[in-house]
Amino acid sequence: MENIYLPKTAKIIGIKDEGLDLKTFTFSFINSEVKEAFSYKPGQFLELSIFGVGEVPISLSSSQIEKGSFQLTIYAIGEVTRSLHKMKVGDVVGIRGPFGNGFPFDEAKGKDILFVGGGIGMAPLRPLIKDMIDNRSDFGHIIILHGARTPRYIIFRDELKEWGKVEGVEVHMTVNRVDGEKWDGEIGLITRLFDKIEINPRNSVAFVCGPLFMIHIVVEDYLLKMGFQEEAIISTLERHMKCGVGHCGHCNVGPKYICIDGPVFTYREMKILPKEF
Amino acid sequence: MMDNSLLTMNKEYIIPLLRRIHKNQEIIAPVKEKEDVLFSVIKSMDEITLDYKNAVLSPKGFFFPQQEVIFKYKEVSGDYELSFTITDKKRLIFGIRSCDLKALSFLDAVYLGRYKDPYYQKKREDTTLINLVCVSPDTNCFCVYANSGPMAEEGFDLQFVPLSNRFTIHVGSKKGQDIVEKYHYLFQEGTQKDLDEEYEVVHETKTKFLRYGEFATITQKLIQEEVEESLWKMLGDRCQNCGGCAYVCPTCSCFNVIDRPTTEREGVRIRTWDSCTLFGFTHLAEGLNPRKEKKDRIKRRFYHKLDCYMGRWGTCGCVGCGRCVTACLGGIDMSHVIHQIRMEEYGEYISAKDSEDYRYKG
Amino acid sequence: MKNVLTTCTYCGCGCNFYFQVEDDEIVGITPSKAHPISRGRLCVKGWNSYEFIKSPHRLKSPLIKRDGRFKEVSWDEALGFISERFKQIKETTGPDSLCVLGSAKCTNEENYLIQKFTRATLGTNNIDHCARLCHSATVTGLTTSFGSGAMTNSINEIEGADILLVTGSNTTEQHPQIGSFILKAIEGGARLILVDPRKIQLSCFAHLHLQQKPGTDVAWINGTMNVIINKEMYDRDFVKRRTENFEALKKTVAKYTPTFVREITGIPENDLIRASILYASHKKSMIIYSMGITQHVTGVDNVLSLANLAMLTGRLGELHTGVNPLRGQNNVQGACDVGALPDVYTGYQKVTDEKVREKFERVWGVKLPKDPGLTVVEMMNEARNGRIRGMYIMGENPMLSNPDITHVKEALEKIEILVVQDIFLSETAELADVVLPAASFAEKDGTFTNTERRVQRIRQAISPIGESKPDWWIIQELSNRMGYSMNYASPEEIAEEIALLTPIYGGIYYDRLEEGWGLQWPCKDRSDPGTPFLHKNGFPRGKGLFTPVDYVPPIQKRRCRG
């Protein structure tokens, strides 16, 4: 019987600074069979263990780069995440997963795509964006909106630039404020960027990730008013989580478990959950 | 023999039966400690008590312990070695009550759903369950309203119903059948007369419940969001964040996970019972907490037990064992809440009792 | 698998629960349902009280500080080192340059032994513990008024009371189980008069919430008595037969008219009058208070005033009445009872009382010091002056509990040899020269006395962690090395000695504690069932003494954890 609680060990093989307290780590499983068997979908997450400290759920932020290695983009905010930020290349962590449902991909084919990523909310969107760009011909127009606290917090900066150069892909960015950095782009909330884009809501899918209040504003004040269908608005939910497999009860909201029924939900599904935020 | 057939056994044979089983299997049974009754692994037959209402805690802890090691970790030359043990012990629980038996099916739904919990699963498979039907319910019990007792419909390997001088016995599984076959000399075929007497005994028991619980309409009201927020506020103000309601509840399955280093390079990961009424349950690292207020957490508890179970598994998540009635420091419990919600209909949901002066000001 | 019944180590409620033990490991906790306080309930601390036992931070071996760093040593070395240093100090500057702190967390037997060690082995009365900082006002005040400084009634009487006057106690937070009794009483129709400057959980359920300005307690209590006397609602009979000095009280409270009281306290006249009438017009009126009353410069005055109020109305000496201080730590009551105080032996028998001292000298076989010793605060002062050279701390953390931490740190650093016996390396232990690892409450036998004077067993469930040892064993070993022989085989033998020497504990023996749920002192002899409520037929001091006190504006407030 497989023990779903037992992590597999992985080594840190790369660390990239993405701004203050934000790093993207590249990991590779130590055991070669595990490496071989590992596969996942954008929107799924892993449970990352630092032995002796604890375990946290983190979205996969890479698309499958190479068998057995993957990336996580992590904000240092509490015990486990801070200890991870202190680790170096070569250090060993534990990994369980992937868990969760992941983003719909085939269903979005043939449509225009709108990505709205606030802060670290870009992390789970990144593999999806990459996969869509790799399969460019399957999708219509692609618009990417990213909002960050200050210019220093813009994540995947180089990639955003690269994506913007691809034919039929538009990238817009904004920052809430400037903290002494050099910035000649937009300043203000992510919703400002809606003035700059044109999209046909009837034949589009919107992927919205970020802080909950942002999701509410973007969806309720913009997307729905623009005419997006409730099931064409897709988001991920974040909850206190322990086991990742629907046992521990922490992420249970209404009749749904974020870990096994989500974390990806359509707005139609989200709407009927108890209004706890 | 297995399906509809009824067996009986002389009451005096119960200890001889258990003694024989005990030769090659661990037995967990109600044991009297001072004036309290607890389920315990017994060493000898004279520890067992048959004179009890229900144990302080259900046998939940024998499947989902209050504290359980998930694995040990140890750093070995740049990697970690993880080891775990899954107890491999054939056990028999004698004397579990029907409510607690039904509660196990809720734990099954959670732990043996899409993902299987290996620790729970093995213990569950290795355990034989013999329930003993109650004939004199405790003051806080209301299983009859939760459709979980006094007799069980399923889930048992053997079900014993105490009549005047004998038990009627129902076989619920292959495991139960094996016991009957192995010790066939202690059992007898039951007759219509036994069945009639059983009916009378159970029927009489049903009239002895002091508490009332009415789940269907209450659940409906919750689902329709017809319960005033002020009720949750009032209940929240009584809650003292002890977590007891979840710890004692035979259907509560939530846990926390903690790493406990023993040295720099090794340690254990454990899980412990957790409760959704505690602040930390949904607290997020960034400082947000969707259930920051006590009223939100109390509301959550009852929504989970009633609405969520109904939505997900089509049944309500309370078996009416009455333990939260005993354990709650604030007097907020399933039976109380049901009562309050019903009172709400009459516009007097604050239990003013006889005292006009009792005022809850919020 | 065994179930070991024991008493919670966190607060003065004294809940009982069972540890489930398998292979020397605690695997679970079950509250006792039949226990009169627990009733199948525990608070979050009780439910999780096994957690700290297995903490990786437990001390596992004796430590001696050398060159500023702790080094693990054997028991033999640690105890040898301490006894040599203590002996040397005692010989050079006398026993009074040594002092000892007992502990509100340790058992009665251990506190008994540590005060015996202080007095008989070291030869000084310099023994105290943290009750000083929390409830010494209670002991002083209630002893003055009644002759006995403890909670007069029992916790489960709360449920049957008509009026609960709760002041200076955030009961649901600090004494959850008692808070639960209060909620239950209210549900059953009792009325809660809450007097507290803050809005607390109980406020939502109070019939009246009087929010006085902090530090004005004497004023509102005097005001209440003013109303009761003016309305002739006091108990003339009781006042006449059971008390003395009423006229003086009457004179003092005369000026505390509701208007005058409002000016001082901010409590509206009407609320004060209603509260006074409510309290006086019901027979079953209980006063419940805690550290909000005692932790003031005027703490003793506050306690005296509450005692005055209860005597005035005769709400004493009966079920569901009384003046009920809620003691903070699990065994702060017991630590006081068994004499971990500088001026009294066990059972509040004065060290200055010739007869008493002779009794102790006879049983202990040693000459005892005559003068009361130093209090915690005095110890710290003397240590700074260099007059205290050696200190032994059993299970207390003055670095956390004392009001002025820099002062304490300075004092402790100055001490030549500081010994701390604890289960964790506390802030205080970090400053120590020798640290001794003690066994936790799950690893030893003994008794705790809860806030309602109920003496209850704790029982060993598992073996001590690492090299740790029960506190009583450590004290006994040290005493033997210092030349005063102790030879107890178990805490039960120590309890027997307490019973022999202590009238209020005279009938408290382990075999009796096996039946029922502990014994409430006073319990004179083996036939005495104990005393659920005090002062039934009079006060220990004879007549209850009214001690009129005037309101003095607050200058400074002290807080401590306890």
Ligand SMILES: Cc1cc2nc3c(=O)[nH]c(=O)nc-3n(C[C@H](O)[C@H](O)[C@H](O)COP(=O)(O)OP(=O)(O)OC[C@H]3O[C@@H](n4cnc5c(N)ncnc54)[C@H](O)[C@@H]3O)c2cc1C
């Ligand atoms: C599906 C999902 C995907 C996520 N993806 C990312 C990501 O890609 N990058 C990233 O930086 N963060 C992500 N998070 C948030 C991340 O899990 C938390 O920041 C992290 O758990 C904080 O743990 P800590 O030990 O550092 O903080 P502490 O405050 O010490 O947290 C203690 C424990 O509480 C729980 N907890 C606290 N906050 C959260 C939270 N926000 N979400 C879930 N559990 C929490 C965890 O079990 C954690 O072990 C994700 C969360 C979820 C649920």
Ligand code: SF4
């Ligand atoms: S909610 Fe209460 S009565 Fe219902 S099963 Fe749980 S503990 Fe028993």
Ligand code: SF4
């Ligand atoms: S009631 Fe609370 S603790 Fe119990 S199972 Fe539901 S969410 Fe978990």
Ligand code: SF4
């Ligand atoms: S048992 Fe009662 S007081 Fe304790 S957490 Fe549950 S609801 Fe709150």
Ligand code: SF4
């Ligand atoms: S109320 Fe006090 S004695 Fe009872 S469990 Fe809580 S801390 Fe322990």
